[in-house]
Amino acid sequence: MQNNEVNHKIYIKENKSFFFPEKIMEKVKQIISRYPEGKQKSALIPLLHISQEENGGYLNVDVMDYVAKILNIQPVEVYEVATFYSQFYLEKQGKYILEVCQTGSCAICGGEEVLDYIKEKLGIKEGETTSDGLFTLKTVECLGGCGYAPVMQINTEFYEFLDQKKIDTIIDQLRSKAFDGKEKCSTWAEKFC
């Protein structure tokens, strides 16, 4: 969005090589085939979702240039899209991104209090990441869960009717999950695209 903070950040070039493993590359080809010949640029948003996840939760210049090459488009065409949509991050994020809805019904049904409580509990402000790299806290606009307010989204999951007790449980669960190593990462490539 035009006033989104990410717009003002300089893209990070890390000179790390990035490429899709074979299995994901197959999926990528399948996605591109959904659009007419010559219209492969349509696959850009799905591909950025996959790349972001494969790159550990954010997009850098190296990744975006790689996607441009796959789709045979100019790198700038990728940059302008990556900076427009709020689900693309141009900086490293915590393992879990807590996105707390602050719009409309969520705001009047306790969403602001939920945000305060999470801030206090994790000791961070909006936009910050905990020192252990686990949690990034963000405020977001309407998630489309108004009837289940207050809601938040953590990575691919929705959490509804939040209160302090629920937040405690969620954060504890995520903490223990973060260290058991079982978590599979390629959800976008496998389930959502």
Next chain:
Amino acid sequence: MGRKILLDKIDIPGIQGFDVYRQNGGYTSVEKALKTMSPEQVVDEVKKSGIRGRGGAGFPAGTKWGFMDKSTNNPRYLICNADESEPGTFKDRYLMEKLPHLLIEGLIVSSYALVANTCYIYIRGEFKYIIGILNLAINEAKQKGFLGKNILSTGYSLDIHVHPGAGAYICGEETALIESLEGKRGNPRIKPPFPATKGLYQCPTVVNNVETLAAVGPIINMGGVEYAKIGTDKSTGTKLISSSGHIMQPGVYEIEMGITVEEFIYSKEYCGGIKNSKKLKAVVAGGSSVPVLPAGLILNTAKGEKRLMSYESLADGGFESGTMLGSGGFIVYDEDSCIVRNTWNFTRFYHHESCGQCSPCREGTGWMEKVLYRIEHGEGRMEDIDLLVSISKNIEGNTICPLGDAAAWPVASAILHFREEFEFHVRYPEKIKKRDHGNIENIHVLQNVSI
């Protein structure tokens, strides 16, 4: 109990899967349309049904389909708009999650009517878990011969693909959606040309809301004339209402158009009344973009008639004393709610979501947010109130897409109906500053607020 057409089978266990859905009458409209009707006949039935677009604009769907350019040999596309992002609206998410096959059925019949062989479901990125549900339903339908090549041996072929967005309210606007689907920023296009002539890849395209397309199956099954008998003359059929805010039973309800607003808010079948035995203060009836109405005007029109849940009754009185059905995002505010804070909240949303293409919207939403912030935080000036009205007037009608109007109306209507509350904020900054998250006990006693 009101009549249910979309959600009538929602409680059947396993209805999410193909087999149970099929056993309960699912996909019969596909058989009927593809085997016994021509595409024009399907379009005709939808025209006769009188169904109006359920995404917010309320434009008759059959008429929109009729605009589809038939003079070119280019491929035609149907796009299902599942970018549901209007604050207060969550019906499409509910429908797709609970009844994915109802949508797929509607998409097949609609694509057939429009002679489209490719259909994209553009779904907001935040609903990623629903992408899995839809893909599963699409694959099931494909396996059973309802999708893919030569459907039910009729010679008609169709592919449906789910395409995720990535967090942008503006992509719910149909031309922004098309831009986004082409892999670009979601900047709305100047119209004309309309998508029906030059849409996706400059080909004839129809973009319809999830709920509109899901209703096409039932319309074909019962016939357009029969469907038109439900509801009122100008608002036919049933409508999904997403209700939220200070009510006993928030959720998605299917209503027959034309029930009274009072019944919808207070009856146990729907919202169940106001939470904590409080009084009703205001309602935003059709998603954050429509004018807010105080209790008195939402329950009864300015003429003193009962206000009904229909396009025409909610709009009765125009901007002065009416509102709009919009997307059916029904947000209820109790007597302790702060209208100024809510207006600031909505305006922050529009400022965040403005694509930045048109100056009046890009700059105006930011100005309004700043001014509303200072009034809400006890730093406002009396002249700020008229300044807000002036900014909103300069945005309204001066932008490429309706986001500008959507940002202007909540502000202008809040000031029109609740000016005393804005003045109160300016007059008593100390009281305002003491509040926690805008809640002030007995704010309704301190102010001269309706009811």
